[in-house]
Amino acid sequence: MDELRAQCPWDKKQTLESLRPLTIEETYELGDAILDNDLNEVKKELGDLLLHIVFYAKIGSETQDFDIADVADGICEKLISRHPHVYGDVKVANEEDVKRNWENLKLKEGKSSVLEGVPKSLPALVKASRIQDKVAGVGFDWEEPHQVFEKLEEELAELKEQVEAANQQEIEAEFGDVLFSMINYARFLKVDPESALERTNKKFIKRFQYLETKAKENNKSLKEMTLAEMDIFWNEAKKL
Numbered sequence: 001m002d003e004l005r006a007q008c009p010w011d012k013k014q015t016l017e018s019l020r021p022l023t024i025e026e027t028y029e030l031g032d033a034i035l036d037n038d039l040n041e042v043k044k045e046l047g048d049l050l051l052h053i054v055f056y057a058k059i060g061s062e063t064q065d066f067d068i069a070d071v072a073d074g075i076c077e078k079l080i081s082r083h084p085h086v087y088g089d090v091k092v093a094n095e096e097d098v099k100r101n102w103e104n105l106k107l108k109e110g111k112s113s114v115l116e117g118v119p120k121s122l123p124a125l126v127k128a129s130r131i132q133d134k135v136a137g138v139g140f141d142w143e144e145p146h147q148v149f150e151k152l153e154e155e156l157a158e159l160k161e162q163v164e165a166a167n168q169q170e171i172e173a174e175f176g177d178v179l180f181s182m183i184n185y186a187r188f189l190k191v192d193p194e195s196a197l198e199r200t201n202k203k204f205i206k207r208f209q210y211l212e213t214k215a216k217e218n219n220k221s222l223k224e225m226t227l228a229e230m231d232i233f234w235n236e237a238k239k240l
Contacts, residue, residue: 001051001054001055001058002058005058005062011055014055014059015059016056016059019052019055019056022052023049023052026045026048026049026052027049029045029048030042030045030046030048030049031198033045035195035198035199035202036202053068053071054068057070057071081105081109082101082102082105082106084101084105085097085098085101099133099136099137100137100138100139102137103134103137103138104138114134114135114137114138115131115134115135117134118130118131118134123194125179125183125193125194125197126194128179128180128183128184128193129183129186129187129192129193129194132183132184132187133187136187142184142188145185145188145189148181148184148185148188149185151181151184152178152181152182152184152185155174155177155178155180155181156178158174158177159171159174159175159177159178161174162174206237207234207237207238208237210233210236210237210240211230211233211234211237214233214236215230215233
């Protein structure tokens with residue numbers, strides 16, 4: 001990185017801000033590789049992310065704000081302070097105790113809100129999941145999964161009511177409540193909603209592309225096919 005920063009015209013120009021969108025892209029590529037269970041690709045994408053970490057640290061060292069040693073030391077100190085059940089004498093019974101301790105320690109470190117650590121730029125679905133996880137860590141949570149499902153049913157009924165009333169503004173608000181409740185229910189089912197939805201996206205893409213391929217083999221465009229004809233190939237794709 002020292003050589004690239006000194007000798008490569010592109011690397012010379014980069015800043016923290018210019019690298020940011022590229023880092024986000026690399027993170028999503030890593031996420032794709034994980035969902036595809038492509039371990040060789042996971043290895044490559046981890047290397048790409050490591051490059052970005054080194055790059056940021058290099059830029060930080062040039063302004064004498066921080067370097068890679070500061071980054072490594074910082075996370076080590078944080079992990080030690082956040083794990084008193086490992087490095088101290090605090091006793092925990094399970095994972096939930098660890099989560100509660102984690103959030104309480106963050107507040108003691110000067111955080112004004114348990115939600116302060118949720119990035120504003122997170123995609124809405126991921127953000128909702130993190131919000132619910134955070135507040136549950138300090139005890140603001142349902143006690144049983146059936147209570148969450150009942151809340152979901154309540155929100156669906158309210159959405160149906162607004163749809164029937166054709167109140168577009170309220171439809172959007174209630175639809176958001178339904179999604180928020182679904183994401184909360186996923187947490188109780190121990191399902192990551194982002195991963196679950198992305199797996200469904202990937203499944204749909206594969207099936208639809210199979211449908212497109214079969215249509216071409218039959219010298220037809222999808223627009224010329226009936227839904228019944230398309231459904232035959234769709235069911236074939238599901239079996240595959």
